[in-house]
Amino acid sequence: MSSPLLAVSGLTKRYRRGGKTIAAVDDVSFDIEPGETLALAGPSGSGKSTVARLLLRLIEPDAGRIEFEGGDFQALNGTALRARRARVQMVFQDPLAAFNPRASVARVLDDPLRIHGIAARSARPRRIAALLERVGLSADLAARAIHEISGGQRQRIAIARAIATNPSLIILDEAVSALDVSVRRQILQLLLDLQREQRIAYLFISHDLGVISAIAHRVVILDAGRVAESGNARAVIGTPQSAIGKALVAAAPRLNRTGTQGAADRQ
Numbered sequence: 001m002s003s004p005l006l007a008v009s010g011l012t013k014r015y016r017r018g019g020k021t022i023a024a025v026d027d028v029s030f031d032i033e034p035g036e037t038l039a040l041a042g043p044s045g046s047g048k049s050t051v052a053r054l055l056l057r058l059i060e061p062d063a064g065r066i067e068f069e070g071g072d073f074q075a076l077n078g079t080a081l082r083a084r085r086a087r088v089q090m091v092f093q094d095p096l097a098a099f100n101p102r103a104s105v106a107r108v109l110d111d112p113l114r115i116h117g118i119a120a121r122s123a124r125p126r127r128i129a130a131l132l133e134r135v136g137l138s139a140d141l142a143a144r145a146i147h148e149i150s151g152g153q154r155q156r157i158a159i160a161r162a163i164a165t166n167p168s169l170i171i172l173d174e175a176v177s178a179l180d181v182s183v184r185r186q187i188l189q190l191l192l193d194l195q196r197e198q199r200i201a202y203l204f205i206s207h208d209l210g211v212i213s214a215i216a217h218r219v220v221i222l223d224a225g226r227v228a229e230s231g232n233a234r235a236v237i238g239t240p241q242s243a244i245g246k247a248l249v250a251a252a253p254r255l256n257r258t259g260t261q262g263a264a265d266r267q
């Protein structure tokens, strides 16, 4: 059996609040294979974004281990950490909040190429044009400011920026939640195409089981920081075992409304 791309075990993060200690993430374990989509589902406050921040090493865990591409992610520092950071990218719900809204599209795409030394200055405009084409956008968009383009175009730019560093894992935190249904369907299709072509794994964070059923192979459902249940996406969504799984299914009555084929069915 091949080793997983990402193996998380016993991950725990506690916060002090109002004189009490709460575990935002409590003994959470899961893994992701290369080229796989694992969804992290759960209601608001269940710990999904905290897991993402731990995986990006924006915050440090109180306990647990994160192995990425065969090495201890937490032990990395300096150049090795920077190199690994290029391999794990993030797409947020709102690119307007993630990037300077007045920055040009070209600038937003140039940054990762420059920071991670992906391409020499003279080669970068060509790389930017190729990235735009890869996410279905015209090269003319490069000169526009982020705030001038549509929400769907912005999310395509966020994806282009994420793939600029040739990542093996992209963490998508509610990345399609703010989009209307037809744009959402197009973005999900783009993610599926990129995954097929480049064998990128996704950690797809969402509270919406309808979207998850369209894109994820497996799902982990969190409740109050703990894993409530996990397994094949079709099985978990079809027959949830936990109370929180049942509640999330009930809140998504039109499952697979995105119109793409369910990922768990494509295996």
Ligand SMILES: Nc1ncnc2c1ncn2[C@@H]1O[C@H](COP(=O)(O)OP(=O)(O)OP(=O)(O)O)[C@@H](O)[C@H]1O
Pocket (backbone or CB within 6 Å): 015, 016, 017, 023, 024, 042, 043, 044, 045, 046, 047, 048, 049, 050, 051, 207
């Ligand atoms: N910096 C922090 N300080 C104190 N508590 C925090 C902090 N960050 C998160 N928490 C708490 O940890 C818990 C999990 O929060 P988290 O944002 O990870 O949940 P979530 O599932 O991503 O929620 P949402 O879907 O609303 O984004 C919540 O109770 C939250 O209030």
